[in-house]
Amino acid sequence: MKNHVSIIAAAMLSLGLTACGGSGGETTPSASSNTDTSNGTTQASGSGDITIKVLDGYVVSANVRDALGKTAIEVGDGLYTFEGGATYPLIASGGKYKDTGAEFDIAMVAYDGEVISPITTIVANGTDTTLLNAFASALGTPADLDSLAVDYADTNNTSFAKAAQMAYLLIKDGNVEEFKTQLSNSALPTNVNELIEQNQLMIANSNMTSIEKAIKNNYLKTLQSSTVGGAEFEAFIGNQKYNLSKIGDNDDYDGDGLSNKLEVVFGLDLTDPTDINGFADTDDDGVSNAREMMFAFEEACGTGYELKTNYDSSCLYKYDEYNQYVTGWAAQETEDGLIVSVQSNVADEFGVPYLSIADDAGSVTLKTYDEAQTYCQNLEFGGHNDWRLPTKTESDVIFGSSTQGMGNQYGVGYKYFNPFLHTDHIMNAAHKQHDGESFLINAYKETRTWIDQEYDADNAYATSMWRFNLDLSFMGNESHTPKSYTHNSICIRTYN
Numbered sequence: 001m002k003n004h005v006s007i008i009a010a011a012m013l014s015l016g017l018t019a020c021g022g023s024g025g026e027t028t029p030s031a032s033s034n035t036d037t038s039n040g041t042t043q044a045s046g047s048g049d050i051t052i053k054v055l056d057g058y059v060v061s062a063n064v065r066d067a068l069g070k071t072a073i074e075v076g077d078g079l080y081t082f083e084g085g086a087t088y089p090l091i092a093s094g095g096k097y098k099d100t101g102a103e104f105d106i107a108m109v110a111y112d113g114e115v116i117s118p119i120t121t122i123v124a125n126g127t128d129t130t131l132l133n134a135f136a137s138a139l140g141t142p143a144d145l146d147s148l149a150v151d152y153a154d155t156n157n158t159s160f161a162k163a164a165q166m167a168y169l170l171i172k173d174g175n176v177e178e179f180k181t182q183l184s185n186s187a188l189p190t191n192v193n194e195l196i197e198q199n200q201l202m203i204a205n206s207n208m209t210s211i212e213k214a215i216k217n218n219y220l221k222t223l224q225s226s227t228v229g230g231a232e233f234e235a236f237i238g239n240q241k242y243n244l245s246k247i248g249d250n251d252d253y254d255g256d257g258l259s260n261k262l263e264v265v266f267g268l269d270l271t272d273p274t275d276i277n278g279f280a281d282t283d284d285d286g287v288s289n290a291r292e293m294m295f296a297f298e299e300a301c302g303t304g305y306e307l308k309t310n311y312d313s314s315c316l317y318k319y320d321e322y323n324q325y326v327t328g329w330a331a332q333e334t335e336d337g338l339i340v341s342v343q344s345n346v347a348d349e350f351g352v353p354y355l356s357i358a359d360d361a362g363s364v365t366l367k368t369y370d371e372a373q374t375y376c377q378n379l380e381f382g383g384h385n386d387w388r389l390p391t392k393t394e395s396d397v398i399f400g401s402s403t404q405g406m407g408n409q410y411g412v413g414y415k416y417f418n419p420f421l422h423t424d425h426i427m428n429a430a431h432k433q434h435d436g437e438s439f440l441i442n443a444y445k446e447t448r449t450w451i452d453q454e455y456d457a458d459n460a461y462a463t464s465m466w467r468f469n470l471d472l473s474f475m476g477n478e479s480h481t482p483k484s485y486t487h488n489s490i491c492i493r494t495y496n
């Protein structure tokens with residue numbers, strides 16, 4: 001984190017507070033250089049108790065102290081009382097967010113008023129008029145500290161909540177000085193979204209990596225587009241906020257099981273978990289991103305544990321150009337999604353019905369055996385309502401068991417069947433190379449889907465699906481499991 005000579009830093013030192021940069025611990029508020037005519041402290045008016053609200057979303061179990069080291073007593077959610085008054089500045093650190101339970105990872109300061117927030121922190125003691133005027137103008141308040149010390153959760157103020165969460169990002173990253181420079185070269189913002197735009201311009205002109213810029217801009221765009229009230233804002237933005245430090249190649253910012261770098265290599269959106277989980281089709285060719293990427297990864301572009309270095313220019317990876325693993329199955333596009341059916345000649349050859357499987361997102365919601373039965377029986381998908389769980393024989397056909405039925409030769413494979421959608425445990429497994437850079441890939445651990453067959457009164461069969469020697473083909477391996485356990489529920493129907 002960058003060092004800034006400021007009264008905030010001096011105040012923290014006077015309280016014996018320490019901070020460490022980066023994402024792993026408490027972050028010192030970074031503010032512009034300020035001067036003061038005295039020692040930077042101001043006695044609160046009166047000699048009675050003073051109660052302070054600490055919010056970046058309400059913060060509980062925090063350490064709240066004044067300039068002389070007096071510690072406030074927590075009296076409620078986000079409320080802290082200094083008995084007999086306090087001497088400003090007041091500093092809050094540690095604790096956790098009331099709404100989400102996540103760790104509170106910055107330190108905040110207030111030089112006036114009864115609120116400590118990211119806004120009061122970034123405007124500091126108000127002598128830096130660039131920051132003070134910009135926030136006041138964007139929020140439509142007078143340019144003074146007390147006017148900006150607003151409890152945006154209690155007042156349900158969306159604009160203040162947005163400004164606070166933007167200030168949080170600046171404080172966490174130590175970019176307050178850079179932001180001040182950006183503001184000094186621009187007209188005063190007339191609303192909070194214009195204030196956020198100045199932050200976006202600062203990021204665009206920074207030396208951040210492309211991955212970091214994408215993550216930070218995604219966070220700011222979410223702030224801009226939000227209409228959530230201040231009372232719910234922390235719960236709304238929390239997941240993105242707590243992942244802001246996941247900017248490395250091997251991190252997974254959006255939590256979809258792919259590293260940031262791997263998403264960049266394959267042209268996916270590293271801020272959008274839905275572009276790989278489900279039916280997202282960025283190039284609109286009728287084949288989902290997940291299927292295209294996994295085919296390229298395992299078949300067309302892989303060389304052991306490395307990607308071919310010329311992947312971006314010459315790797316053949318479209319499923320519609322490579323059909324080796326889909327003999328015996330055909331896709332039917334419907335208004336509700338994709339249905340895959342075994343072809344009639346294959347069904348006749350192996351003496352099984354013409355089966356269809358519903359590649360529906362709800363099937364990955366973990367369910368007990370009874371819940372899975374009910375789910376399939378009530379499913380309406382692709383214009384049909386006669387879905388059910390598969391029998392053991394049908395499961396062999398669908399998942400390509402190596403020991404029974406049709407085997408891997410005709411199993412549905414992963415051209416049509418989405419491995420991301422139908423695996424519930426994902427883990428980092430190995431490193432791949434691309435253009436000399438190493439980044440994490442993801443392998444799939446075993447997952448199970450229910451079969452319509454009981455073992456006894458308390459147990460039923462389920463099919464295991466797992467990777468085998470880096471091959472994404474599914475291997476059927478039925479075993480019984482307690483009905484109370486929760487697994488996937490992939491529904492089928494007899495194709496007419």
